[in-house]
Amino acid sequence: MRKRTIENYVELVYDVQKGKKRVHTNDIASALNITPASVTEIFQKLSNEGYVSYKKYCGIKLTNKGLNVALKIKSKHSTLKEFLIILGIDRDIAEKDACEMEHILHPSTMDTVIKFVEVVKNCEITPFWLERLKEYVKTGKLSKCPEEFYELCKNYQKIKN
Amino acid sequence: MRKRTIENYVELVYDVQKGKKRVHTNDIASALNITPASVTEIFQKLSNEGYVSYKKYCGIKLTNKGLNVALKIKSKHSTLKEFLIILGIDRDIAEKDACEMEHILHPSTMDTVIKFVEVVKNCEITPFWLERLKEYVKTGKLSKCPEEFYELCKNYQKIKN
DNA sequence: TTAAATTTTTAGGCATGCCTAAATTATATA
DNA sequence: TATATAATTTAGGCATGCCTAAAAATTTAA
Numbered sequence: 001m002r003k004r005t006i007e008n009y010v011e012l013v014y015d016v017q018k019g020k021k022r023v024h025t026n027d028i029a030s031a032l033n034i035t036p037a038s039v040t041e042i043f044q045k046l047s048n049e050g051y052v053s054y055k056k057y058c059g060i061k062l063t064n065k066g067l068n069v070a071l072k073i074k075s076k077h078s079t080l081k082e083f084l085i086i087l088g089i090d091r092d093i094a095e096k097d098a099c100e101m102e103h104i105l106h107p108s109t110m111d112t113v114i115k116f117v118e119v120v121k122n123c124e125i126t127p128f129w130l131e132r133l134k135e136y137v138k139t140g141k142l143s144k145c146p147e148e149f150y151e152l153c154k155n156y157q158k159i160k161n
Numbered sequence: 162m163r164k165r166t167i168e169n170y171v172e173l174v175y176d177v178q179k180g181k182k183r184v185h186t187n188d189i190a191s192a193l194n195i196t197p198a199s200v201t202e203i204f205q206k207l208s209n210e211g212y213v214s215y216k217k218y219c220g221i222k223l224t225n226k227g228l229n230v231a232l233k234i235k236s237k238h239s240t241l242k243e244f245l246i247i248l249g250i251d252r253d254i255a256e257k258d259a260c261e262m263e264h265i266l267h268p269s270t271m272d273t274v275i276k277f278v279e280v281v282k283n284c285e286i287t288p289f290w291l292e293r294l295k296e297y298v299k300t301g302k303l304s305k306c307p308e309e310f311y312e313l314c315k316n317y318q319k320i321k322n
Numbered sequence: 323t324t325a326a327a328t329t330t331t332t333a334g335g336c337a338t339g340c341c342t343a344a345a346t347t348a349t350a351t352a
Numbered sequence: 353t354a355t356a357t358a359a360t361t362t363a364g365g366c367a368t369g370c371c372t373a374a375a376a377a378t379t380t381a382a
Contacts, residue, residue: 005368005369025330089267096267127311128310137273146313150286152289163339202340279350
């Protein structure tokens with residue numbers, strides 16, 4: 001199976017599994033609008049590769065290996081979604097784009113995104129540059145950056161060097 | 162053909178086409194490390210869908226339709242790469258991640274990214290928040306945001322409301 | 323508890339994007 | 353201008369992730 005496929009299925013299985021003992025073909029099939037027959041095939045492959053334990057006619061359950069993948073992907077997903085929302089992307093679009101990005105970004109890119117989100121969340125108030133960006137996206141007009149900011153930045157940089 | 166496949170091939174054809182009249186199977190095959198036979202198949206499909214004009218044994222040339230797709234994708238690519246580089250991602254990783262992101266992001270997300278890059282490039286000096294982020298990524302330590310910044314932000318927001 | 327309904331699996335197919343090997347066409351050179 | 357060489361195409365295969373139709377197992381309910 002492709003990395004992407006594994007990640008998507010394992011992630012979904014994780015979500016569906018909550019509050020259930022086992023996940024059945026129908027659960028996945030209806031969630032994805034595909035046929036149960038296709039899901040059976042996926043279950044068998046996920047099982048062969050050790051992501052789930054599978055018993056015919058009884059559905060599946062994530063193994064530790066599968067659980068780890070699921071947790072990692074879910075963590076990436078929520079960080080990326082937060083990241084996009086911070087930038088001003090609509091929640092549902094952020095959700096979809098995060099769904100794609102979670103599979104492709106390099107670990108070091110993910111690391112930067114994680115820290116970006118952390119930095120912004122750490123701010124007591126919405127950062128100025130972010131306000132300006134959102135305004136620009138909304139109105140199409142980019143306001144000029146006030147002189148005081150430049151001064152402050154310059155001073156700060158002098159101090160550091 | 163899948164959207165992603167079309168975009169990838171058309172983009173590559175555009176790059177290879179520069180300074181040549183026609184692009185040959187071998188050009189693409191060697192660039193992608195796949196066999197010329199596979200490229201022939203791709204050429205035929207690209208041609209069927211109107212992205213290139215194709216004459217047997219003579220290679221292909223982008224049509225206007227293909228050129229438009231190529232230009233759009235290349236524009237997305239370079240914006241995304243710039244975006245990632247601004248955030249502090251290494252150039253080669255930025256290159257690879259941009260290659261993936263260019264196919265998946267929602268237009269409104271792209272719009273925000275475009276404006277983000279514009280806003281940062283518009284700054285006379287590297288924004289303070291970006292300095293802090295990069296430092297955090299590099300050292301693992303997040304410095305506290307100076308009080309003056311908060312004050313300035315607050316004042317600015319009062320003025321606007 | 324046995325028949326009906328539902329769920330799951332099997333078997334066989336299909337499109338995609340790749341492959342190899344062999345045939346065809348173009349080109350370079352003697 | 354032949355002919356050897358190189359490039360391209362055709363033909364047939366393969367893995368993936370999906371499909372349908374039919375078979376098998378399970379569950380429900382009479």
